[in-house]
Amino acid sequence: MTSSVADPSLADAGRDRIDWADAQMPVLRSIRERFAATRPLDGVTVAACLHVTAETANLVRTLLAGGARVAICAANPLSTQDDVAAALAAEDGASVHARRGEDMDAYIANVRALVETEPQVTLDDGADLLTVLHARVAGLPTGFLGGTEETTTGLVRLRSLQQSGDLACPVLAVNEAKTERLFNDHYGTGQSTLDGILRATNLLMAGRTVVILGYGITGKGVALRARGAGAQVIVCEVDPMRALEARMEGFQVMPALEAAARGEVFITVTGAPGVLTTEHFQAMADGAVLANAGHFDVEIDLPALDAVATGGMRSVLPLVTQYEIAASAGAPPRRLNLLADGRVVNLAAGQGHPAAVMDMSFATQALVTEHLVRSAVGQPGLPAGVQPVPDAIDREVAALKLHSLGVRIDRLSTAQEQYLNHWA
The missing domain is CATH 3.40.50.720 (NAD(P)-binding Rossmann-like Domain)
Known part of the structure; x- marks a missing residue:
């Protein structure tokens, strides 16, 4: 897959920035290690319209480690870190179409470049990519499994599409996951x-x-x-x-x-x-x-x-x-x-959320992507419509975060579980 970035010579600086963020993202790193061993995304094409930052680069690395082919463009023309885009394109095998300050024509062209990869899974921050896919005369790509959405604004658009009867795939509402709400929206x-x-x-x-x-x-x-x-x-x-x-x-x-x-x-x-x-x-x-x-x-x-x-x-x-x-x-x-x-x-005007915040968001994105793929193995896959992130994924992300902080918690005893779940 080809790339279009501002300055390929910035790759070394971008790698340093990505590695700095990675040191603050232990939850995503633990998932990447598991993905590298189990390859749950082997052969799956993923297209991501997200902010092209060092934190996002570590999500891309995780998807690549899981076996995915990844193409990415910017969800906002002013959020791209050009050195990160260069590093991803040069060293990590992703197809990158993003440069800081791109005009609207370039932005649209970059979204369309991702559409041309015929993705099976989309990751959106504002729903631009998935709405463009729905507008195609050819319809959704063959074997399309679904998408994720990171923002409230994007979910409003997708629920409107669903209400009109035109949303043709499942979309996991990552923005409404409990860990996402707490860390990304509130603290981040x-x-x-x-x-x-x-x-x-x-x-x-x-x-x-x-x-x-x-x-x-x-x-x-x-x-x-x-x-x-x-x-x-x-x-x-x-x-x-x-x-x-x-x-x-x-x-x-x-x-x-x-x-x-x-x-x-x-x-x-x-x-x-x-x-x-x-x-x-x-x-x-x-x-x-x-x-x-x-x-x-x-x-x-x-x-x-x-x-x-x-x-x-x-x-x-x-x-x-x-x-x-x-x-x-x-x-x-x-x-x-x-x-x-x-x-x-x-x-x-800034660098966006701290890496420790995006650690939680992108851990959820990675696990939801895995969930979309696994749900289609030997079965029809998830039904069309905007859907919540499974509670088990939320709990797994929270547990991994606690573990990275060295925090242990209590568990209910069998008697307590029975008491809390019995009608009497």
Whole structure:
């Protein structure tokens, strides 16, 4: 399989980065060792539309160790680490189609390059790959077994496809696995979002008013980390249960328009478009910082921001674009600072989740891939539709993580199990 990367000469640096991440990913490494011995994916073609980072490279290495043929492209043009892409293409036998900053035409071409490999399993971060496969005139590839999805946004798209009766394969909802939710969404995005903002701006968070738009499992993590950094945190929500939970956790809760006049840093993490738009921009104070931690660059209304910036826009730092709202009667001009073009800030401005977090996510991805393949051996395979990750896989990942931490836990006795499972 061919590759298309920015600079093949970066392979040595990429290998060092991948090895550094691998040292912090003991769960995935233990699965890779088993895969190398048992080869559960022998001859299976896997296509992955994921963020091409050092952590993802260790998932690719694990799939290759299991016998798979692997092709990968980037799920986000600004998340690719070019040295990692070069190392994977040069040394690990994967077909890599990714380069940092690629335009939309190149992105689409890279997704289509993966489609041309006729994959049997897909790994998605946003569902682009699987939806393109469903749109093919030829239909899904022969022998297609199913896919996995890593994001809430992707699952929304796939469930919509299922509701219309057009989802023709099983998809395992990796994003909703218990270990994934706990580590990736809560701890991973919580830390890496603040990391991306600080890398881009070098702001002092202590004493600053931070507005979190969306208090799902991911928003909760961001809010907690912002409070831990000394920020005053305001939460904006549409769900009354989540809003109540935020209030009971000690956060201020109010509508987004009210928060717009009070906030200094705004972080969207909802998955919905148009969360911050014209009326919010017009209410914001001079110097407000706008960051998005959702999957797609639609939560901050970029056309609306362009429209209100009658004073023009300019790049003030490598990842900060400043929009000037011209002075009105009796008021000076105001400047709003957009980070990373509104793309997911933890990857576009930072290095994404720590390797120890992605260890859990990619361990689940590897085991779910094995599950899809094994479910089709000597039987029809899993039924079409979005499905939960089997509880046994969640428990295996959690147990492996505890073992890597040197943590032991108790077990129920036979009498306790009988008591807890008997109707009397």
